[in-house]
Amino acid sequence: MTQVGAVRPGAEPASRAEAVLAALDDEQREAAQAVVGPVCILAGAGTGKTRTITHRIAYGVHSGVYVPEQVLAVTFTARAAGELRGRLAALDVGGVQARTFHAAAMRQLRYFAPRVLGGPMPSLVENKLRLVATAASRSRLSTDRTSLRDLASEIEWAKTTLATPDDYPARAKAAGREPPFEAAAVAAVYASYESAKQRDGALDFEDLLLVTAYAIEEHPAVAREVRAQYRHFVVDEYQDVNPLQQRLLDAWLGGRAEVCVVGDPNQTIYSFTGADPDYLLGFADRYPDSAVVKLERDYRSTPQVVGLANRLIGQAAKRKGLPGLRLLGQRPDAGEPTFVEHPDEPAEAAAVAARCKALIDSGMPAAEIAILFRINAQSQVYEAALADVGVPYVLKGGERFFERPEVREAVLLLRGAAAGGSDPGALVPTVRDVLASVGWAEHRPPAGGAARDRWQSLAALVDLAVDLVAENPALDLAGFVGHLAERANAQHAPTVQGVTLASMHAAKGLEWDVVFVVGLVDGVVPIAQSLSRPDAVEEERRLLYVAVTRAREQLTLSWSLGRNPGAKRARPRSRFLDGLAPGSSPTAPAPGRRPAKRQKVVLEGEAGELFERLRAWRSQAAQSASVPAYVVFTDATLQAIAETRPTNLMELSGLPGIGARKLELYGEDVLAAVTG
Incomplete structure (x- = not known):
C-alpha cells in the first residue's frame, strides 16, 4: 500500500511531481511549487515546515528543475539534517546534500585545503x-x-x-x-x-566557516568549482543565522538568488549567541522580487493553545521587515489553557508533580508530559517533587541537579563541615558560609552565562536549607547532608520513560501532549538581566511563545508569589501574562516593554507631595520584590494616582496601569499612601 503523498518508485516524472504535492495544504503547495529563488517561507510553529521544504526539494527534482547533487540544504543541527535526508529518501530523492553549516564547510575545506592553505586540513x-x-x-x-x-x-x-x-x-x-x-x-x-x-596550526569551529568563506571569496578557481557544484540552496531556521554563517552563505551564492530560506520571526531566541533575525526580517528588502509564502495552519496544537500563543505574541513590540504570523489551529477544540498561582516554589512544584502523577495514573505516557522552565537551576525543586511522588523524569539539555560539578563540590564540602559537628538552629548561616568558600555570595547573579548558572545552582541549595528549616527548625548540617543524599539517590534511579524537564531554550523543536510552563514571575520570565533593554525583553516574550507552542493538547502556566514557604508573597507574576490570565488586563506601558524614555513628571502642591510619597513607597516595594521600580507602577500611573487621589479600591482600579493583579498586590498600600 502506497502512503498518501509518497512517491511510487518507477512512476513517470510528471506523476512523481504531482504525487509530491498531493498531501500538502494550499499554502504548503504554493511554497513547494516555488522552486526558483529567491523564496522566503515564513513557517509558524506546528505548520509543517520540514514537510514543506522536503516536498519542495522533491518537487524540484521530480519536475526536472533541480539536479539532486546540485542542491545543498543547510540546517543547524545534525538531527535536523538527518531528518531531512530520511524524508527525502521516502520521497524517492537521493543525492541532495543536507548538512549543518559546519559539516558542509568542513567537507569543502578538507577538499580545498591543499590549494587554499598549502597543505592538509589543519x-x-x-x-x-x-x-x-x-x-x-x-x-x-x-x-x-x-x-x-x-x-x-x-x-x-x-x-x-x-x-x-x-x-x-x-x-x-x-x-x-x-x-x-x-x-x-x-x-x-x-x-x-x-x-x-x-x-x-589549528582551527576552531568558527574558523571552519570563516576560512571556507575566505577560500571562496579570494580564490576564483575555488569559487567557480563550489558554485558549479551547488546551484540551489535551502536554509532552515533562518531566523537563527549569525553574521558568520550569512557570510559563508553569501560566498556560496556568489550573487545568485537561488536560495530558499525558512524561518519564524516569532521564534527568534538565540541573539545571545550571535543570531541576527534581521537577515530573515529583511529578506524581502534584500531580494525585492522574492516570493514570500506564509504557513499559518497549526497542525500541532489545539485552537485554545494556538489562541493563547497568538495573543501572547500579538502584544510584542512591532518589528520592521516581513509580515507577522498568526497561527490558525487545525485540531479539534479542547480545554482552555490553565493559569495557576501558588504561594511558593515548593508548593508550585508539588502541585505540578501531583498533576503529572494523576495524568500518568490515568493512562497518559510519561514521555508525553513536559515541565518547562527559564533557567536550569529551576529544575532542582521539580526533580525533588517528582521523586517524592515516584514519577520518573528525564532532564533535557543539562545535567541532573545533583550531578552538576558545582553541586557535587558543594555537597562534598558540606559533608566535610558536618563531620566537624554543627549547632541545631544554625543550618542556614552554616550552609551560606560553606558555599561562600566556593565563591557563592548573596547578591545578584554574576555576569556570564556559566557563572550565573553556577550561582543559581548554589543558591538553590541555600533555598532548600531555608525550606527545610521552616519545616524543622532543629535540623542541623548533618541532617541536611543526609537529606541531600536521599534526594540524590532517589533521582539517580534509572528511567526509561519519564516526564521531560527542560529549559525553554532546550525545548525548541520538541512537542508534548501536556506541557507545564512554570516559574512565570518577573525577574525570571523575563529574566532580570533583560530588563534594561526593550529588545531583550521582547526576546524573552518570544521564548515564552516557544514554550507555549510546545503543547499539543493541555497547557498549564503557573507562578508562585514567594520563593520559600513562609516568605513574603510579593513576587509579581510575569508581565507577559497581563491581559492573558483570567481577570488580568494589559498594563501601561505595553506588557513586556519598558518605556524607551521616561517623561519627567512635574506636579505642584499636594499632588506633588503625594507623587513623591508614592515614589518612595514604590522604591521600597520594588526593593522587597527584587524588581525594577517600573514593574510595580510606572511614573504615569503614580501621576494618575496623585492627581485623582482615589479613596477606595474601586476608584483605584479605574486608573491606567492598575489591573486586577496589581490591585491585589498593592491596592491597600497605595490607598494608605494617599491618605498619608
Whole structure:
C-alpha cells in the first residue's frame, strides 16, 4: 500500500511531481511549487515546515528543475539534517546534500585545503578551554572552569558576529553583553587565544566557516568549482543565522538568488549567541522580487493553545521587515489553557508533580508530559517533587541537579563541615558560609552565562536549607547532608520513560501532549538581566511563545508569589501574562516593554507631595520584590494616582496601569499612601 503523498518508485516524472504535492495544504503547495529563488517561507510553529521544504526539494527534482547533487540544504543541527535526508529518501530523492553549516564547510575545506592553505586540513580545536586558559594566564586573569567557559562563550560570540579583538569592547557594549571580566581584558584573552591557535596550526569551529568563506571569496578557481557544484540552496531556521554563517552563505551564492530560506520571526531566541533575525526580517528588502509564502495552519496544537500563543505574541513590540504570523489551529477544540498561582516554589512544584502523577495514573505516557522552565537551576525543586511522588523524569539539555560539578563540590564540602559537628538552629548561616568558600555570595547573579548558572545552582541549595528549616527548625548540617543524599539517590534511579524537564531554550523543536510552563514571575520570565533593554525583553516574550507552542493538547502556566514557604508573597507574576490570565488586563506601558524614555513628571502642591510619597513607597516595594521600580507602577500611573487621589479600591482600579493583579498586590498600600 502506497502512503498518501509518497512517491511510487518507477512512476513517470510528471506523476512523481504531482504525487509530491498531493498531501500538502494550499499554502504548503504554493511554497513547494516555488522552486526558483529567491523564496522566503515564513513557517509558524506546528505548520509543517520540514514537510514543506522536503516536498519542495522533491518537487524540484521530480519536475526536472533541480539536479539532486546540485542542491545543498543547510540546517543547524545534525538531527535536523538527518531528518531531512530520511524524508527525502521516502520521497524517492537521493543525492541532495543536507548538512549543518559546519559539516558542509568542513567537507569543502578538507577538499580545498591543499590549494587554499598549502597543505592538509589543519587539526580542529574540539574544546576551547585549554587554549582559553593559556590565554587568560598570559593576561594574568585569575580564572576557574566557570569563568573559562564564559570567556570561551564570549570569544565564540565575537567570532560569529565577525568582531575582531580590537572591535570587541565597542561591539560588546553595543550588544549589551555581560562578559565575565572587563571588556578590554576579554579582548586581550581573545587576541592571545587567536595567536596560540595559529601557533598550533589549528582551527576552531568558527574558523571552519570563516576560512571556507575566505577560500571562496579570494580564490576564483575555488569559487567557480563550489558554485558549479551547488546551484540551489535551502536554509532552515533562518531566523537563527549569525553574521558568520550569512557570510559563508553569501560566498556560496556568489550573487545568485537561488536560495530558499525558512524561518519564524516569532521564534527568534538565540541573539545571545550571535543570531541576527534581521537577515530573515529583511529578506524581502534584500531580494525585492522574492516570493514570500506564509504557513499559518497549526497542525500541532489545539485552537485554545494556538489562541493563547497568538495573543501572547500579538502584544510584542512591532518589528520592521516581513509580515507577522498568526497561527490558525487545525485540531479539534479542547480545554482552555490553565493559569495557576501558588504561594511558593515548593508548593508550585508539588502541585505540578501531583498533576503529572494523576495524568500518568490515568493512562497518559510519561514521555508525553513536559515541565518547562527559564533557567536550569529551576529544575532542582521539580526533580525533588517528582521523586517524592515516584514519577520518573528525564532532564533535557543539562545535567541532573545533583550531578552538576558545582553541586557535587558543594555537597562534598558540606559533608566535610558536618563531620566537624554543627549547632541545631544554625543550618542556614552554616550552609551560606560553606558555599561562600566556593565563591557563592548573596547578591545578584554574576555576569556570564556559566557563572550565573553556577550561582543559581548554589543558591538553590541555600533555598532548600531555608525550606527545610521552616519545616524543622532543629535540623542541623548533618541532617541536611543526609537529606541531600536521599534526594540524590532517589533521582539517580534509572528511567526509561519519564516526564521531560527542560529549559525553554532546550525545548525548541520538541512537542508534548501536556506541557507545564512554570516559574512565570518577573525577574525570571523575563529574566532580570533583560530588563534594561526593550529588545531583550521582547526576546524573552518570544521564548515564552516557544514554550507555549510546545503543547499539543493541555497547557498549564503557573507562578508562585514567594520563593520559600513562609516568605513574603510579593513576587509579581510575569508581565507577559497581563491581559492573558483570567481577570488580568494589559498594563501601561505595553506588557513586556519598558518605556524607551521616561517623561519627567512635574506636579505642584499636594499632588506633588503625594507623587513623591508614592515614589518612595514604590522604591521600597520594588526593593522587597527584587524588581525594577517600573514593574510595580510606572511614573504615569503614580501621576494618575496623585492627581485623582482615589479613596477606595474601586476608584483605584479605574486608573491606567492598575489591573486586577496589581490591585491585589498593592491596592491597600497605595490607598494608605494617599491618605498619608
